[in-house]
Amino acid sequence: MILELIERLFSRSGKNSGEDARRRLKLVIANDRSGLSPEMMEEMRREIVEVVSRYVEIDPGEMEFSLESDQRMTALIANLPVRRVRRTKAKSEAQES
């Protein structure tokens, strides 16, 4: 009983949920503004990676791809870390992803 009370007093659930809300809203608003569906986003991501992979080898684990909004301007932010530059343009499709 007392333990429960103490637990509730120090409960961490709900803590910083305001921060969660802010983060989730930022993403969803950027997506709303762009009018792109998640499927289209995924397709665009795949195609961009495919093109870039012809020239450089990218690290799929470190890749970031998101829409961000600032002052009512939406930007596509892609961060594609390059492992190495290919000597010749790769003929085939992307090796990664």
Next chain:
Amino acid sequence: MNRIIVVTSGKGGVGKTTTTANLGAALARLGKKVVLIDADFGLRNLDLLLGLEQRIVYTAIDVLADECTIDKALVKDKRLPNLVLLPAAQNRSKDAINAEQMQSLVEQLKDKFDYIIIDCPAGIEAGFRNAVAPAQEAIIVTTPEMSAVRDADRVIGLLEAEDIGKISLIVNRLRPEMVQLNQMISVEDILDLLAVPLIGILPDDQKIIISTNKGEPLVMEEKLSVPGLAFQNIARRLEGQDIPFLDFMAAHNTLLNRIRRRLLGG
């Protein structure tokens, strides 16, 4: 120069009608001639919040059908001689009126008033488009909830597409103690996300419910309450006065709250 302002939000239940009633009454108290137009056909409520529900004889629909003149449809507020209401019809749907008709109503009122404030229905369908059609400016009402902020963003996008240049934001139902515990989106966060200028902040206050019960806007009270003062400040800002925002956060930064935050690790 008169001003035609639509009060809108996207999401329902965030305080559009309460805001319309209070801003109208506050501007009338500042000596401005104000007409409030209820654009929520079929679900009218502005009359209730103003306490004028028993005095409606004709509605906007009767004016459009040439059943009466617009002056006859306007309901005068006995408490505030500068304030009148153009009621919506309650027994009709939102399709009872179109954008051109809304524009013609505003056109008939334009020269007689300093402020024409249109209370927009929730949603982004026909009712929204009708309410927005005659407007030159917009006031967006939102609350610090995810769904309300998201809908507000969508509505701002639509208003920009309609070339409504001047858009300002009211954040309603703020709970400073929750913001301080980082359990609520802050006003700063909302402004950062929506990127439109702030014109007012209203605390979550039960006095607002009580004023609705009585049909008496808070700004009509003899001695203004905190939310009443906040509404009056918004009216003054609309008038171009530079009024600082009430600091709700400071009021909650008491010793007890600081200890609680420390304990809860917020």
